[in-house]
Amino acid sequence: MIAELGLAALWLAAALAGLQTIAGFLSVRAGTTTELGGLIRPAAVVQGVFAGLSFCALLYVFAITDLSVKLVASHSHALKPMVFKLSGAWGNHEGSMLLWVTVMALAGALIAVVERRLPDRTMQAVLAAQGFVALGFYAFLLLSSNPFERLPIPAAEGMGLNPLLQDIGLAFHPPTLYFGYVGLSIAFSFAVGALITREVTPAFARAMRPWVLGAWVFLTVGITAGSYWAYYELGWGGWWFWDPVENASLMPWLAATALLHSVSVLAARDALRVWTIMLGVVAFSMSMLGTFLVRSGILTSVHSFAVDPERGTFILLLLALYIGGALLLFALRASTISEGKRFAIASREGALVVNNVMLSAILAIVLLGTLYPLLTEAFDIRVSVGPPYFNPVGAIFVIPMLLVMAVGPLLRWREDRFARISREMIVLGAILVVALVLIAVLGDVALLPLLGLAVAAMLTVASFLPLRGRKLTRVPIATWGMVVAHFGIAVALFGMASESAFTKERLAALAPGDTTQVGQWAVTLDAIVPVAGPNWTAIEGQLSARIGDGEPISMRPQSRTFWAPPQVTAESVLATRWNGQLYAVMGESAGDGRWQVRLWWKPFVTLIWYGGLLVALGGVLAIIGRVRDDLKNRSVLRRAAERREDMRPEDMRPEDMGSEDMAYEDMRSEDMRPEESAL
Amino acid sequence: MTALRPFSAAALRQALMALMALLMLSLGAPLLAQQSLPPAPYANRQLDDPAQEAIAHELMATLRCLECQSQAINDSDSPMAGDMRHQVRISVASGEHPEAIRAWLMERYGDYVSYTPQVSATTWPLFVVPLLILLVAGAIFWRRFARRA
Numbered sequence: 057m058i059a060e061l062g063l064a065a066l067w068l069a070a071a072l073a074g075l076q077t078i079a080g081f082l083s084v085r086a087g088t089t090t091e092l093g094g095l096i097r098p099a100a101v102v103q104g105v106f107a108g109l110s111f112c113a114l115l116y117v118f119a120i121t122d123l124s125v126k127l128v129a130s131h132s133h134a135l136k137p138m139v140f141k142l143s144g145a146w147g148n149h150e151g152s153m154l155l156w157v158t159v160m161a162l163a164g165a166l167i168a169v170v171e172r173r174l175p176d177r178t179m180q181a182v183l184a185a186q187g188f189v190a191l192g193f194y195a196f197l198l199l200s201s202n203p204f205e206r207l208p209i210p211a212a213e214g215m216g217l218n219p220l221l222q223d224i225g226l227a228f229h230p231p232t233l234y235f236g237y238v239g240l241s242i243a244f245s246f247a248v249g250a251l252i253t254r255e256v257t258p259a260f261a262r263a264m265r266p267w268v269l270g271a272w273v274f275l276t277v278g279i280t281a282g283s284y285w286a287y288y289e290l291g292w293g294g295w296w297f298w299d300p301v302e303n304a305s306l307m308p309w310l311a312a313t314a315l316l317h318s319v320s321v322l323a324a325r326d327a328l329r330v331w332t333i334m335l336g337v338v339a340f341s342m343s344m345l346g347t348f349l350v351r352s353g354i355l356t357s358v359h360s361f362a363v364d365p366e367r368g369t370f371i372l373l374l375l376a377l378y379i380g381g382a383l384l385l386f387a388l389r390a391s392t393i394s395e396g397k398r399f400a401i402a403s404r405e406g407a408l409v410v411n412n413v414m415l416s417a418i419l420a421i422v423l424l425g426t427l428y429p430l431l432t433e434a435f436d437i438r439v440s441v442g443p444p445y446f447n448p449v450g451a452i453f454v455i456p457m458l459l460v461m462a463v464g465p466l467l468r469w470r471e472d473r474f475a476r477i478s479r480e481m482i483v484l485g486a487i488l489v490v491a492l493v494l495i496a497v498l499g500d501v502a503l504l505p506l507l508g509l510a511v512a513a514m515l516t517v518a519s520f521l522p523l524r525g526r527k528l529t530r531v532p533i534a535t536w537g538m539v540v541a542h543f544g545i546a547v548a549l550f551g552m553a554s555e556s557a558f559t560k561e562r563l564a565a566l567a568p569g570d571t572t573q574v575g576q577w578a579v580t581l582d583a584i585v586p587v588a589g590p591n592w593t594a595i596e597g598q599l600s601a602r603i604g605d606g607e608p609i610s611m612r613p614q615s616r617t618f619w620a621p622p623q624v625t626a627e628s629v630l631a632t633r634w635n636g637q638l639y640a641v642m643g644e645s646a647g648d649g650r651w652q653v654r655l656w657w658k659p660f661v662t663l664i665w666y667g668g669l670l671v672a673l674g675g676v677l678a679i680i681g682r683v684r685d686d687l688k689n690r691s692v693l694r695r696a697a698e699r700r701e702d703m704r705p706e707d708m709r710p711e712d713m714g715s716e717d718m719a720y721e722d723m724r725s726e727d728m729r730p731e732e733s734a735l
Numbered sequence: 736m737t738a739l740r741p742f743s744a745a746a747l748r749q750a751l752m753a754l755m756a757l758l759m760l761s762l763g764a765p766l767l768a769q770q771s772l773p774p775a776p777y778a779n780r781q782l783d784d785p786a787q788e789a790i791a792h793e794l795m796a797t798l799r800c801l802e803c804q805s806q807a808i809n810d811s812d813s814p815m816a817g818d819m820r821h822q823v824r825i826s827v828a829s830g831e832h833p834e835a836i837r838a839w840l841m842e843r844y845g846d847y848v849s850y851t852p853q854v855s856a857t858t859w860p861l862f863v864v865p866l867l868i869l870l871v872a873g874a875i876f877w878r879r880f881a882r883r884a
Binding site for chain 2: 292299400401441443449562643
């Protein structure tokens with residue numbers, strides 16, 4: 057019963073998305089406030105409610121392990137702990153797509169309720185675009201991936217969830233990423249709405265910015281958490297594999313990073329209009345591409361995808377429709393949107409353009425390296441593109457970008473001279489050179505980690521320079537956000553370079569009582585004991601590790617055997633010290649009474665994820681600062697609104713207006729709604 | 736209502752499992768029936784000479800585990816990756832040049848086994864496209880700034 061209710065709610069939500077789209081489209085075309093126009097916001101809200109109900113129904117059937125529902129029977133098990141029963145709801149294709157549309161519908165409902173700054177017509181176009189995108193995903197769910205499908209005969213027991221996925225970090229990893237992916241759908245809808253009404257203004261940028269920032273924070277946290285999960289769960293000490301699934305989350309992040317810088321320029325300076333719109337389209341396109349890569353099965357094998365193509369083809373069609381449609385709209389409209397205010401290269405905007413171009417280039421490299429093997433595989437040529445490609449080729453663009461990032465925030469808007477910040481630049485250059493020389497002389501470090509360490513040292517100082525000479529209590533919260541996020545990049549970079557340069561590895565077969573050495577640590581295998589958990593048994597190695605005569609620390613890695621489904625996983629143990637992590641894994645029996653033990657000492661490795669969290673924290677601070685300013689200014693803005701309308705024609709230069717200039721003036725005298733007459 | 740099983744049953748089950756695990760351990764039974772062959776000696780053992788091990792490690796990081804999804808052979812539990820690690824280590828120990836080992840593996844398993852891209856008829860776009868991107872990036876900067884400088 058509950059499953060059927062969930063399905064019904066899903067159909068209703070889809071119908072409301074359809075209504076939202078049609079009503080939005082018609083009233084945007086009519087150009088006046090129609091009765092239909094009044095339906096759009098309520099439709100968006102109710103759509104969100106129904107989608108939410110539908111997802112709750114799915115959670116419920118998973119919570120009670122209703123084995124007559126096919127999805128539950130094939131992905132859950134009565135004996136699983138409750139938290140993994142619930143996370144099992146989205147740990148599969150259908151459930152995760154339902155989560156996707158639910159988040160999207162809730163986000164749509166939220167903008168329908170809170171966003172009141174933009175002109176009505178732009179908002180209608182935005183919500184119509186949002187409804188249109190959601191409609192495609194509802195169709196996908198309802199027509200090819202119904203999560204509520206019943207089995208003709210209820211299963212006796214569920215098939216269980218992949219033990220690798222029975223991990224608390226992973227339970228919340230996909231939702232976090234989806235919040236990011238789907239938050240970008242809002243940015244996309246804003247971009248499309250603004251393209252339709254040609255209202256690419258600083259006000260538009262300010263309305264879009266919290267969504268971009270929010271999505272970006274979720275993506276940052278999601279990627280950071282995913283990386284840490286891979287690091288401790290896969291049991292080999294790697295934290296980034298340039299796996300297509302990882303790249304699928306990195307690409308939207310790169311686009312969103314570029315977008316949030318671009319949207320800030322638009323909000324503050326009314327420049328980079330076309331860039332902002334394009335990045336808004338690209339960012340969500342990357343989200344959809346990522347979903348396609350992960351969900352279509354194309355990664356497992358291009359050929360199996362070609363043999364059973366229903367779902368993959370469906371997502372591919374959605375991709376073509378939305379990305380193609382948005383790019384077509386962009387191509388048609390971009391020429392009519394002026395570039396915005398001009399600026400010199402030695403300016404904050406100039407540095408941010410470099411940032412945008414470099415991030416876009418990195419995005420293009422990752423996209424190429426991810427899709428190229430799929431492309432050749434379609435022609436039966438298998439090539440591997442991995443770290444030895446991505447790392448150096450990416451670095452060509454990353455390092456110049458980081459150098460610009462160091463000085464960009466020191467520059468003034470619009471026009472500045474490098475001479476004005478020459479002292480800062482000399483200091484930063486000196487740090488860079490000294491660090492390079494010192495590390496190169498003292499340690500035997502490969503080129504990329506060497507550059508990483510030196511740039512990280514320089515960036516650490518550079519990220520705080522914008523605060524120099526300012527009264528710290530008066531610095532806006534959003535500026536703190538930038539400082540913290542840039543510092544986070546330096547921290548993460550240092551962790552990556554340090555891990556790559558200084559990791560010590562020890563693989564050993566130990567009998568109880570044996571000791572081995574990894575880095576400064578002496579590790580002794582004290583005993584081997586069996587242990588049991590709720591749905592697994594394990595062989596546990598009791599290790600004690602110490603430096604010199606120091607206090608020993610106890611580490612108990614396990615080799616776990618799950619039986620639903622049957623699988624062996626290594627439960628690694630991490631001992632965290634201020635200067636790094638000791639990583640221990642239990643392997644198999646060597647057969648002669650000895651056991652395989654894998655040990656790593658990874659200096660400063662944790663900084664990778666602390667850095668990622670700092671970056672996310674910076675984003676959160678920026679949101680707080682911006683939203684607070686918005687709320688504070690809202691009443692002031694409302695009072696000043698009329699005055700601003702009067703000043704607008706002087707603000708826009710003649711070339712912005714073109715032939716519409718006259719119509720604009722005519723209409724303005726009539727009803728003071730320039731955003732409509734601009735068409 | 737399986738979620739509400741009485742505690743005692745759960746405790747009993749756990750005790751049984753522990754017993755089973757103990758039994759398996761004491762009998763020395765293979766943990767995984769499908770992995771009946773013991774791993775090759777150097778699959779999980781480092782070479783004694785740290786310099787040689789470093790060479791082997793660097794090479795292994797760029798060889799693909801053919802059974803896994805996007806993992807190098809030094810990042811994988813798969814038996815085949817273990818065999819390949821063994822192969823690489825003994826080849827390095829016998830003084831073979833790493834690139835010769837890579838070439839041998841590529842001959843045997845195809846280009847797919849190597850993560851280090853080499854320019855060839857099938858991979859040239861991987862190298863040309865970044866150059867194009869550099870040119871495009873340069874062009875964007877030029878268009879935006881050069882005329883105004």
